[in-house]
Amino acid sequence: MTTYDCAIVGGGMIGAATAVALADLGLKIALIERFQPAAFEVNGTEPFDLRISAISLNSQQLLETLGAWPYIDQSRICQYKRLGVWEDDFAYTEFNAQEIGRAHLGYMMENRQIQLALWQVIQQHASISLLAPEQVKQFTNKADQVTIELGEQNITAKLLIAADGANSQIRQLANIGVTGWDYAQSAMLINVATSIEQQDITWQKFYPTGPVAFLPMPGNNASLVWYHNKAEINRLAALSNEQLAVEIANSFPEKLGEVNVLGKGAFNLTRRHANHYVSGRVVLLGDAAHTINPLAGQGVNLGFKDVKALQMAMAKAIGEGKAFDDPATLASYERARRSDNLMMMSGMDAIYQTFTHQSPVVKFVRNLGLFAAQRAGKLKSKALAYACGV
Ligand SMILES: Cc1cc2nc3c(=O)[nH]c(=O)nc-3n(C[C@H](O)[C@H](O)[C@H](O)COP(=O)(O)OP(=O)(O)OC[C@H]3O[C@@H](n4cnc5c(N)ncnc54)[C@H](O)[C@@H]3O)c2cc1C
Missing domain, CATH: 3.50.50.60 (FAD/NAD(P)-binding domain)
Structure with a gap:
């Protein structure tokens, strides 16, 4: 033995x-x-x-x-250098590698x-x-x-x-x-070819049903993450790639540009x-x-x-x-x-x-939070450094 x-x-x-x-x-x-x-x-x-x-x-x-x-x-x-987060457009917050004295935030x-x-x-x-x-x-x-x-x-x-x-x-x-516990939301990972050239930003836009995220990959490629309730993710997973591309155009922010869906898969979140x-x-x-x-x-x-x-x-x-x-x-x-x-x-x-809270008051407060985060100076850099593990 x-x-x-x-x-x-x-x-x-x-x-x-x-x-x-x-x-x-x-x-x-x-x-x-x-x-x-x-x-x-x-x-x-x-x-x-x-x-x-x-x-x-x-x-x-x-x-x-x-x-x-x-x-x-x-x-x-x-490599990505910037990270954008927002719900309402006025509260767009962007973290930049320069804020922590680095050339990039990760890969x-x-x-x-x-x-x-x-x-x-x-x-x-x-x-x-x-x-x-x-x-x-x-x-x-x-x-x-x-x-x-x-x-x-x-x-x-x-x-x-x-x-x-x-x-x-x-x-x-x-x-x-x-x-x-199991979360009420599931996630769908979608590989796409984008009409926009290679990007150095990853972004996430929040909706009450869950966020949608963009992860850049080399060339004109990207990975999208779509969070929603399980029933909706199951419905999206059953669509053809062409039908899914139409749903993405209707639901993702305009800045994504046009995409071709290359592959997809659904995951439960626990x-x-x-x-x-x-x-x-x-x-x-x-x-x-x-x-x-x-x-x-x-x-x-x-x-x-x-x-x-x-x-x-x-x-x-x-x-x-x-x-x-x-x-x-x-x-x-x-x-x-x-x-x-x-x-x-x-x-x-x-x-x-x-x-995911539906109350308009909570929505206002969370957007105010993001708005303030964009202007939070050192606190913002510290949060970014912690997320990057440095
Ligand atoms: C939708 C989604 C998106 C994610 N995105 C990110 C992200 O952007 N960044 C991030 O940091 N994390 C992300 N994660 C989390 C990340 O994928 C996991 O934390 C990571 O895979 C965990 O790695 P692991 O090696 O611990 O486990 P696993 O990746 O699950 O690997 C376990 C290994 O053990 C083997 N194994 C299992 N059972 C046995 C057995 N009985 N005998 C022998 N071998 C066995 C398996 O074959 C496998 O190779 C994401 C997760 C999900 C679901």
Whole structure:
């Protein structure tokens, strides 16, 4: 039976980043993933994936530190410098990278690109064993180690790290409960070709039924996000691409210009927060620990902060001659991340509640809030710096 320091379940963006971050501390890692991500076609003509994330400066920095950034195909990502938010036109608020002394605010990137770049690093890392396709059947959480039963073999590890996403099997097997709910809104992701050339702005306009957002992609491409109640999203999802383009023209702001719909997919939105991030020798990270309303595109960025916090907690323990799996070390990881994740989740919910409220008084006040935010000077820059993770 092979023995590892850490067995990580889930080789998505967060699990793969965790594997590299902990292997860089000298730990022996097994990364267990049920699906091999497909490589992009070499001729570079493959359409953009639907699953795109707004990657903050902080997350970019982590990907650089982990050595994954050079493997990102720059022709498939889009830098953005400005972020526009508004409901009524008079209250248009724009955040600019210059306000925080940066050249850009982040990148729009396909999730698969990030995962593949990290997998390239993993494949060259002598201390990471990639077990894929592979799944956990069950595990036993003992005082000194975890025994994990996989499809064809059993392994042992000091820690079992769950990065297996929102419906985490490991979280459930470890009997870690969650608090949360399903939002009344769903979201539709729509890949489009735009009539307007490459843009450096991402924007979001709020309607009482939910916001619509524009995420720029390279060339004349963009990803649109349309939030609405579930019934309406289901209706839109059933339309042909041509019919959907007509609905977009009727519902999105004029500044979008004309679009051709290239692909679409609907997603339910849920909030989940694990009651514990650590239980015995099981540790949760990323969506396994928390799922957040994607309104401000923070989900994976919070997950990357988890990765950094766990790496730092373990590095400190190792530096002080303690065990990396010491309960106090794991507790310090949870302390470092729980309140920050909770604050971001609650912040998104406050925005969600405020902007879906139908009262004209609330509408007036929220537009006044945006109007004031545009003129809030240092406070505005501070909020922007926090959202970018710098
Ligand atoms: C509509 C929408 C838009 C979003 N937009 C943004 C955005 O702009 N910016 C942002 O930061 N975040 C965004 N998010 C959130 C972001 O997608 C998630 O936070 C992120 O994907 C979480 O990464 P993860 O690695 O924790 O989990 P996942 O991406 O779910 O990866 C989990 C991995 O574990 C594997 N796995 C699962 N179960 C098992 C098992 N039993 N055994 C082995 N492997 C397993 C899966 O195959 C997968 O590879 C958005 C989410 C939604 C729904």
